[in-house]
Amino acid sequence: MIYVTGDTHAGTNIAKLNSKSFVENSLLSKNDYVIVAGDFGIVLDIKHQDRYWLEWFEQKNFTTLFVDGNNENFDFLNSHPIERWRGGKVHMINDSIIHLMRGQVFDFDGIKIFTFGGAKSKGIERKVQNGSWWKEEMPSEEEYKEGIEVLERHNWNVDYIVTHTCPGAALECISQYGVKGKANELHVYFDELNKKVKYKHWYFGHYHRDIKLSDKMTLLFNKVERVI
Numbered sequence: 001m002i003y004v005t006g007d008t009h010a011g012t013n014i015a016k017l018n019s020k021s022f023v024e025n026s027l028l029s030k031n032d033y034v035i036v037a038g039d040f041g042i043v044l045d046i047k048h049q050d051r052y053w054l055e056w057f058e059q060k061n062f063t064t065l066f067v068d069g070n071n072e073n074f075d076f077l078n079s080h081p082i083e084r085w086r087g088g089k090v091h092m093i094n095d096s097i098i099h100l101m102r103g104q105v106f107d108f109d110g111i112k113i114f115t116f117g118g119a120k121s122k123g124i125e126r127k128v129q130n131g132s133w134w135k136e137e138m139p140s141e142e143e144y145k146e147g148i149e150v151l152e153r154h155n156w157n158v159d160y161i162v163t164h165t166c167p168g169a170a171l172e173c174i175s176q177y178g179v180k181g182k183a184n185e186l187h188v189y190f191d192e193l194n195k196k197v198k199y200k201h202w203y204f205g206h207y208h209r210d211i212k213l214s215d216k217m218t219l220l221f222n223k224v225e226r227v228i
């Protein structure tokens with residue numbers, strides 16, 4: 001089984017996955033997956049309390065997958081070798097926590113999931129570079145290009161898409177719920193993909209709400225939704 005949920009921000013928004021909230025945990029195994037749609041955040045402060053949360057996730061019955069958000073320690077993520085897993089590039093944080101890299105398609109026994117993390121932080125002038133903010137939060141030209149090439153190889157056809165932020169059209173739609181945000185190049189890139197890619201459902205996080213925008217697009221925060 002595969003579930004998807006929104007930002008966890010290390011321990012801050014993790015309650016949705018504790019055994020009391022996510023009762024399905026008791027029925028799962030390490031061959032089942034929960035995908036966090038960015039701002040996993042566990043590895044922002046690896047020397048201190050994050051060790052605790054890494055162990056917390058290891059003790060869960062499921063394997064945790066995450067796309068990166070704007071609140072990740074990219075020095076830590078990129079200190080791991082790039083490996084191939086289910087057809088896409090990953091960083092194996094440990095046996096049961098896997099970072100799904102940008103512009104990749106993962107094959108879960110015939111179900112294809114396209115992932116593309118990243119987002120722009122607000123208020124970066126108050127943040128410390130490589131301490132609480134990393135320039136890698138936004139994709140590089142190579143990552144944008146790789147996403148296109150990978151989708152081309154899959155004939156622009158996947159089952160699900162998981163990203164941290166969303167297409168510009170979705171951003172406009174969630175503004176009616178009081179979500180404020182200005183579209184940037186990543187939203188525009190996703191608008192292009194949204195026009196071109198055939199998919200069943202697109203899940204994203206970042207905006208800290210649970211809103212089903214349409215039959216094909218959902219913003220997740222505290223909901224843990226079953227994908228398959």
Ligand SMILES: [Fe+2]
Nearest residue numbers: 039069070206
């Ligand atoms: Fe975010």
